[in-house]
Amino acid sequence: MKKVAVIMGSKSDLPVMQDAIDILKEFNIEVEVDIVSAHRTPEKLFDYGKNAHNRDIKVIIAGAGGAAHLPGMIASLSPLPVIGVPVKSSNSIDGWDSVLSILQMPGGVPVATVALNGAKNAGILAAQILGSSDASILEQIMDYKEGLKSKVIDSAKTL
Numbered sequence: 526m527k528k529v530a531v532i533m534g535s536k537s538d539l540p541v542m543q544d545a546i547d548i549l550k551e552f553n554i555e556v557e558v559d560i561v562s563a564h565r566t567p568e569k570l571f572d573y574g575k576n577a578h579n580r581d582i583k584v585i586i587a588g589a590g591g592a593a594h595l596p597g598m599i600a601s602l603s604p605l606p607v608i609g610v611p612v613k614s615s616n617s618i619d620g621w622d623s624v625l626s627i628l629q630m631p632g633g634v635p636v637a638t639v640a641l642n643g644a645k646n647a648g649i650l651a652a653q654i655l656g657s658s659d660a661s662i663l664e665q666i667m668d669y670k671e672g673l674k675s676k677v678i679d680s681a682k683t684l
Contacts, residue, residue: 527659528555529651530582532573532599534562534589538612542588545610545648552652552665557582563594570595574602584651587636588644590614593626596636606654608647609636 529549533542542558549556557580560566561573577585585603587596588610596609609627613620620641628638639646649666656663 527583527655527662528557528581529648529655530557530559530577530585531648532559532561532585532587532595533612534560534564534591534593534595536560537614538588538590541612541642542586542610542644544645545586545588545651548645548648549652552648552662552669554652554655554662561587561595561599563589563598564592570598571602574599577603578605584608584654586610586644586647586651588612588647589627590620590623591616593623596627596638597630597634600630600636601634607636608650609638610644610647611638611641613641 531542531545533539546556546558561570563570582605584606585599586608587599589595590612591614593611596607600607611620611623611627617623624641627636630636637650652662653666656666
């Protein structure tokens, strides 16, 4: 089974990152969840980044607040696609520091970046990446998007 890793810099990021976990589970995608601090557990970060692909993980979603080094450092170490979730944390500057830290990566070290606290979209993007080579996941994504369309059409009828 294909897995997506959802990692975060601290447990305080979990309320935001839970949205990614929930949507991936909705798509029946196995999720590995861990705390990997770029600043407090650098050895764990190096091991995680270098070895995630050996555990059948296919995509890594990394959420971090403040300076938000976790997504970029993981991307520098791993051959896997990394999706960064900037988290508005207690030590951030309205979240802009996190957004820019994840978004402005140097050439050769890409991190797909979603909106501030946008973990749900990170989960959907990870599922779409997996769906590009897995027909059952692709079908679920198509059904999900059709459901979004239906909700809008139904809402318009109530105006």
